Amino acid sequence: MATRNKIQPSLMIALPKGRMASQTLDLLIAAGIPTPNGDVGRKLVIEAAGENGSETKNLRYILAKPSDVPTYVEYGAADVGVCGLDTLRESGRNVYEPLLLPFGRCHLSLCAPAERPNTPLRYESMPRVATKYPALTADFFRRRGVNAEIIALHGSVELGPLVGLADLIVDLVETGGTLRANGLVEIRTIMESQAVLIVNRAAYRLKAAVIDSLIARLRRVI
Amino acid sequence: MMMIEERTPNARYAPIPRGVADYFWHEAYRRRELEASLLDLFRRWGYGDVIPPTFEYADVLNARASEKLRSEMYRFLDRDGSTLALRPDMTIPVARLVSTRLHDWPMPQRFCYAGSVFRYTQPQAGREREFRQAGVELIGAAGPEADAEVLALTCAGLEQTGLENFRLVIGQMGYFHGLLDDLQLTPDQQQALLDAVDRNSEAELAEFLRATPLRTQQRRTVEELLSLRGAEIDAVIAQADRLCLNYAMHSALENLRAICASLDAYGVCDYVHLDLTEIYNLGYYTGITFEALTPELGFSVAGGGRYDNLLGAFGESHPAVGVALGVDRILLALDEQRGTSPPRRPRLPDLAVMTRRSAQCMALVQTWRQAGLRVEVTLGAEDGQEAWQAIRARGMQALLVWDDGRFRLYTESSDNNSPALLSMEETQTYMGGLLSNKE
Missing domain, CATH: 3.40.50.800 (Anticodon-binding domain)
Structure with a gap:
């Protein structure tokens, strides 16, 4: 039987716009993986030509909105992506997540005005919760048998309690500075988050050689 | 090319529900054509036609369906108050038919089908709520040759559609079930392990190992679990063999080895990729499970496996193995592969x-x-x-x-x-x- 065509080992990598993109690029450079040269600018798809013969040649990068990275990867529009665990779990996308990356550490917390009495959440009848993470928030309350009213916002969630929009908020906390400035305190940690390398389920098998090599190189510099 | 003026329809507001599609012109034709050519192939392999009902009693369809499949079924009430459901796949109705009505017909029995199935999922490209499947069920044959026949037929079917570069990723549920039996985990621990394996997450696996007391031998097996995959069939089996903890795991591997030997005779080994970490299909599958992947799509174009306990849920128990090819997904993959899509106009007479x-x-x-x-x-x-x-x-x-x-x-x-x-x-x-x- 004739050998079948080998699958082109060209790899599409989705990076989240913002700080995590540059942190990922630094890590890729440290691992000796070809990255786009110079200013990425406004171009959305960038080629990075690697040395011939290496397994990680023909890399292409796209810059995507962070919350879209899991979508790109699940659909196979990108083979590999980098995003936060928080974004990934919120998206509910079905991808492989073989490697945690050493940046983007933060936690997703339930926060309340500092003056809220410290009573168990399950005593609440229907708290109003403002968040950018409606799926994770709903799940958190459902597990406690509480039917929360989730108010999905796209930014400045910590304003919610100040203006009477919400009783509680669920948001990412890195240092806690923003919270303190708005008179809020963390009352529960919903999840710990950090950056994670995600891989499309089909690509993980069909481009196993090049993806395994990428993961191995990254692991050496983490 | 003629220009068609875009006109706002002078019609009442008459939308269609999410997740269903009107297929017309070339899109309808190519679906029918693909199904006809696949059915023709199946018949040439000795499979006979079956047309199960589109809906049946929900309880019957529920019998051995996974939690996920159950939650995705469309249910509704019959006039007499009983709960009905639209078929979420063809395998369950065919299993019900054979075990209740054809159980005393000489085995093995081979059936092929093509038609719509219905699942309540988030609609995406290639994942409608009504989608078309063409496939086969081979009932009453337990040996590895039966698995190999269905796998080889899957390859033949995909080859016939013109799809290139696809891979058949084969797993063996018995191996993982055997491991779970040996580990004796609490439900929470088991969920943590399933999540870690399903996500292929080294970090979560490490966390599971840290939090769960295991014997040395068990620990070593779990540690290496995620590496049990690849196109080097012999190497993967050999590695998995060293990690066996009990007879169940061992016999699952023996089965896999025999199937691969049979596949060799069909000349389709080049398509095969083993993956013992593939446990996504927890449901009625008991032996091998497999899915066909292409580089063009991020999801599978065919899937199947062995389900030796399904028929027993309805009546007489018989071993069985089957595959369903996703008609809509294959067409999507072909379009991606060729970089074309069918013309948006009718197929015209000569x-x-x-x-x-x-x-x-x-x-x-x-x-x-x-x-x-x-x-x-x-x-x-x-x-x-x-x-x-x-x-x-x-x-x-x-x-x-x-x-x-x-x-x-x-x-x-x-x-x-x-x-x-x-x-x-x-x-x-x-x-x-x-x-x-x-x-």
Whole structure:
């Protein structure tokens, strides 16, 4: 039987716009993986030509909105992506997540005005919760048998309690500075988050050689 | 190419539900064609047709369905108050049919089908809520040759569609089940392990190992679990063999080894990729599970496996193995692979004929149709010129107008103010040309 065509080992990598993109690029450079040269600018798809013969040649990068990275990867529009665990779990996308990356550490917390009495959440009848993470928030309350009213916002969630929009908020906390400035305190940690390398389920098998090599190189510099 | 003016429909608001689609023109034709060619292939492998009902009692469909499949079923009430469900796959209805009505017919029994199944999922490209499957069930055969036959037939089916570069990723549920039996985990621990393996997450696996007390041997197996995959079949099996903890794991590997040996005889080993970490399909599968992947799509174009306990849920128990090919997904992958998509216009007949109600002409039309040409008879127009304008507006290439024992031929390339007059003999030559063009 004739050998079948080998699958082109060209790899599409989705990076989240913002700080995590540059942190990922630094890590890729440290691992000796070809990255786009110079200013990425406004171009959305960038080629990075690697040395011939290496397994990680023909890399292409796209810059995507962070919350879209899991979508790109699940659909196979990108083979590999980098995003936060928080974004990934919120998206509910079905991808492989073989490697945690050493940046983007933060936690997703339930926060309340500092003056809220410290009573168990399950005593609440229907708290109003403002968040950018409606799926994770709903799940958190459902597990406690509480039917929360989730108010999905796209930014400045910590304003919610100040203006009477919400009783509680669920948001990412890195240092806690923003919270303190708005008179809020963390009352529960919903999840710990950090950056994670995600891989499309089909690509993980069909481009196993090049993806395994990428993961191995990254692991050496983490 | 003619231009079609975009008009707002002068219709009432009449939407269709999410997750279903109207297929028409080429999109409808290619679905029917693909299903017909797959059914034809299945029949040539000795499979006989089956048409299960579109809906049945929900309890029956529920019997061995996974939690996920259950939550995705469309349920509704019958007039008498019993709960019905639309079939979420073809396997459960066929298993129910064979175990309750054909259980004493000599085994093995081979069935093939094509049709719609229904699942309540988030609609995406290639994941509608109503989607079409073509597949086979091979019932009453427990040996590895049966698994190999279904796997080889899957390859033959995908090859026939013109799909290139696909891979068949094969797992063995028995291996993982055997491991779980050995580990004796609490439900929470088991969920943590399943999540870690399902996500292929090293970090979560490490966390599981840290939090769960295990014997040394067990620990070593779990540690290496995620590496049990690859196209080097012998190497993967050899590694998995060293990690066996009990007889169940061992016999799962023996089974896999025998199946791969049979696949070798079919000459399809190049397509095979083993993956013992593939546990996504926890449900009624008991032995091998597999899915076919292509580089063009991020999800599988076919999937199946062995389900030895499913028939027993309805009546007499028989081992069985089957596969379902995703018709819509295969077409999507073919479009991606070729970089084209079908034209957004009707499939046009080869030519139109204006018969002027002549019996002689009508008889000719019938012979052409029988020969395989698609011939449309014009309606309404009495004048050749007028009929030609109407035909052209629809993008068709040729019109024959009956003229007392002869035909006037209108085509794009001829002078249509004085169309060529063809004798009967010239007409047949012209039709011969059309026919050979088709082939």
